[in-house]
Amino acid sequence: MQETYGFISEEDILRISQKRDIPKAQLYGVISFYSMFHLEPTGKYIVRVCDSVSCRLNESTTLVKALKDYLKVEENETTKDKKFTLEVVECLGHCDEGPVMMVNDTYYTHLTVTKAIQILDSLE
Numbered sequence: 001m002q003e004t005y006g007f008i009s010e011e012d013i014l015r016i017s018q019k020r021d022i023p024k025a026q027l028y029g030v031i032s033f034y035s036m037f038h039l040e041p042t043g044k045y046i047v048r049v050c051d052s053v054s055c056r057l058n059e060s061t062t063l064v065k066a067l068k069d070y071l072k073v074e075e076n077e078t079t080k081d082k083k084f085t086l087e088v089v090e091c092l093g094h095c096d097e098g099p100v101m102m103v104n105d106t107y108y109t110h111l112t113v114t115k116a117i118q119i120l121d122s123l124e
Contacts (some may be wrong), residue, residue, distance in 0.1 A: 007038040035089055043078045043085040045123055047071075048102040052091040055098035063099050065089055066113040070120070084120065 008031055011069075020056035031037040035048075042097045049064050064075075066067055066086055071079050073106040078085040094100045101116055 002037055006042045007040055009039075037083040037088065040080070041082075043083050045103050045122070046085045046087060048087045048089045048092065049051075050090075050092040050094070050098060050102075051088045052095060052098075054095040055092075055100055058098040060099035063101070063113055063116055065113060067116060067120075070117055083123075106122060 001016075002007050005012075013024055013027050013031065015116050016022065017027055024118045031039060047067065049059055049067065051064070052060075067086055068074060071087050073079055073084070075086060075088045092102050093105065094107060094109050099111045101108045101111055101119070103119065103123065108116070
């Protein structure tokens with residue numbers, strides 16, 4: 001459901017719970033814990049920016065602020081045109097290549113603000 005619709009609705013959780021005989025609270029706990037699952041609709045492109053210590057040392061905080069300004073959203077918000085959802089995540093696993101951004105399933109490393117905005121522009 002996540003892959004097909006971009007999120008898992010309350011109705012979907014109930015349906016899965018009943019069909020698989022898994023308590024609804026248990027499903028909700030798993031879905032709400034993992035950042036790759038969403039309980040609300042997301043944009044076509046999910047932009048995740050690493051916020052680990054190593055990325056912060058390489059100016060990821062500046063990158064996040066610039067992307068918020070550019071997209072006109074806060075963390076965990078979707079642009080009005082439903083194109084982008086911006087998420088700040090703990091780690092993307094490229095600690096020696098920060099700052100790192102992931103757009104859907106593609107990683108971008110050694111980013112500058114200019115490079116990140118060019119990447120987003122290329123998706124439009």
